[in-house]
Amino acid sequence: MDLNTPYDQENIFAKIIKGDIPxxxxxxxxxxxxxxxxxxxxxxxxxxxxxxxTAVNLFDIDQDNLCHLIKGAQKIGNxxxxxxxxxxxxxxxxxxxxxxxxxxxxxxxxxxxxxxGHILDxxxxxxxxxxxxxxxxxELIRKEINN
Ligand code: AMP
Numbered sequence: 001m002d003l004n005t006p007y008d009q010e011n012i013f014a015k016i017i018k019g020d021i022p023x024x025x026x027x028x029x030x031x032x033x034x035x036x037x038x039x040x041x042x043x044x045x046x047x048x049x050x051x052x053x054t055a056v057n058l059f060d061i062d063q064d065n066l067c068h069l070i071k072g073a074q075k076i077g078n079x080x081x082x083x084x085x086x087x088x089x090x091x092x093x094x095x096x097x098x099x100x101x102x103x104x105x106x107x108x109x110x111x112x113x114x115x116x117g118h119i120l121d122x123x124x125x126x127x128x129x130x131x132x133x134x135x136x137x138x139e140l141i142r143k144e145i146n147n
Pocket of ligand 1: 012037038039040093094101102103104
């Protein structure tokens with residue numbers, strides 16, 4: 001999957017957009033969808049993807065859709081900032097598998113950073129508990145999203 005890989009309509013994020021597989025949704029409008037990352041790198045790790053563009057990576061997307069996407073990243077990042085009070089927030093985007101991209105539908109990661117960890121890091125590591133925790137964190141972020 002290099003930087004010229006064509007878009008695959010059956011990639012996992014395309015299936016999430018179609019509703020064929022579930023996600024823990026944070027926000028959706030005509031242009032973007034945001035949901036919790038299933039394998040979070042930190043408490044509150046979320047993703048923002050374009051619904052209106054079928055772009056594999058940053059270099060495939062038109063500027064209007066890129067604007068929708070980056071505005072969405074700011075909106076969700078701001079909600080995570082208020083809801084979770086992290087010390088910092090990383091915004092990440094990987095283009096090409098050599099850069100670490102594993103899902104070939106353009107997305108931004110919003111990764112809150114906590115210098116001393118977060119209380120929700122310390123709890124039950126079972127899959128059920130992890131999923132319940134993601135749902136709870138999503139509720140906290142969702143409350144702070146302004147439309
Ligand atoms: P990247 O390495 O930039 O392509 O990131 C892809 C991200 O998607 C990773 O952080 C995965 O944990 C995440 N991911 C993969 N499948 C799902 C899914 N079904 N629901 C939510 N996040 C997912």
